[in-house]
Amino acid sequence: MIIRLYLKPVGRCRTMPNPENHIRVRFAPSPTGHLHVGGARTALYNYLYARKTGGKFILRIEDTDAKRSTAESYKGIIESMEWLGLNWDEGPLRGGDFGPYTQSRRRVLYNNEAQKLIDKGKAYYCFCTPERLETMRFEMEEKKLPPKYDGRCRGLSEVEVAERLSKGIPHVFRFKMPIEGSVFFRDIVRGEFSFENGNLDDFVLIKSDGRPTYNFAVVVDDAHMKISHIIRGDDHLSNTPRQVHLYRALGYNLPKFAHLPMILGSDHSRLSKRHGATSIAYYRNRHYLPEGLLNYLALLGWSLDGKKELFTRKALIDKFSLKKVSKNPAIFDNSKMEWINSEHLKEVSLAGKISLVQDVLDEEGLLPPEFDVDITKPVDLKIVPGREEMKEEKSHNYKMSDKEIERLATIIIVLGNRLKLLKNIPAIIGYFYTDDYKVDEEAVRMHLLRSEIPNRMNKLADEYEKLKYFDRKSAEKVLRDLAFDLKIAAGELIHPCRVALTGKIVSPDIFWVVVLLGKDKTVERLRKAAKLYSVI
């Protein structure tokens, strides 16, 4: 009894959520380009950590580089984040209690903080010209010395500073780095670090244009936004000691750090434009599924047990852990990404697929279809689950009729697992919607360019023309009977027929293709092929 009374409060203290100590993480891109897979992965881990812990996920735009920041980049990043469903709790478009969330609008704060450091003697004015710094750096490199700022302005007296200020000489603020000693910090994924102060120099805090540098702005913002965990790319690891000094000098508590391994290009170098497909917008434009991309990205630097690899967003949130983040840089592998995408596509409901495929058809100009087809036995629309929501959910350019939706639903069912990548839709089913589809020459050579073929195609067309009930079963019977009469293997008709109808060597079940094309189109294309290739 005594023990219980004694222990209870202790336990409660440990588990009670402390509002002052809540988890707050952030993703802080600079709008100097599109959101690429590396940035998206960082954003994802922050998002997952926040959702898992019930914390807040903040988006902050770091546009302190006036020359490189653009409004287009800003817009692109926001759009990509929204497409991925990486919803932020505070930030642009959403607001929050710690705004503004764009650094260019927080100038006053940085100046105040810098002034505080000047007042405390932890920073100083520097009037060195960029030219002087450049020649100094050049000379130090010549002498094979580490190129550090030489501290010329560090010892300027108040009078000297005032004098130069009154002359209007451009200046920056520099941090007064301790000459001796070292900094320590702990990283959740990498362990403990100790850096010699001697290797660090008096870096710039505020540039001569009055804007803060990255290292200064992040610290001020992270502190003011009460960020508890800094989850970011490992390219920032070497910046961390500088930032730790700033936290100390400014008198703020140190957040926890988690540095993520970088995502590299296939040549093991840092991701850049020349690596091609690196932007999220690229995958979006090609109709990849956000869930699939997220799943793949999650696996680049994190794994649950090395076995389970397919995760829904919910499962990721449930299973994610910073402790299981790996230290090794990862290379983006497109084929695995596509595989994961196809696995996710398999899980999409029929209604969902119809909507997705309709988007692609629409975008590729395949809607409305060039020809109408009445399917004798289409999929019963009543059995398309979730069809009601589907109709209202999206507004496509072209509204399909019920009949067209039925046909598309059937096409999708018939496609089955062949539908792996939405971007391939025009290539795999274009011939159902237009007569202007691509004809594979190799396929023609293999299956149509033989003297006996045209005659057979015409015969098949004749038989199909006679057919009253144009369903899959009858379509198959007609072809097989004809093959029997001609004393040839069914394949001898099937393959040329496939090429005649689709222009391709591969397609879904040929009898379904016949049905989905309808009697008129089937007969027309068979005859056309017969005519076209009879000259030989």
Place this chain on the structure above:
RNA sequence: GGCCCCUUAGUCUAGUGGUCAGGACGCAUGGUUCUCAGCCAUGAAUCAGGGGUUCAACUCCCCUAGGGGCUACCA
């Protein structure tokens, strides 16, 4: 040049002082089938190298090499 980080098949990874080093993508082969996809089965392929420590090292320590980062009035 200085400082820092990383190193398990082609790629992403699991893993322990004693394991047949596990999984996945990709690749190859066979089966099913009208082709393809799928599915099933099978296979090839890995602990960067060298020193230690230890009865024993992929695992711990050191060195080398390779890759990456920071060293900007870029972020």
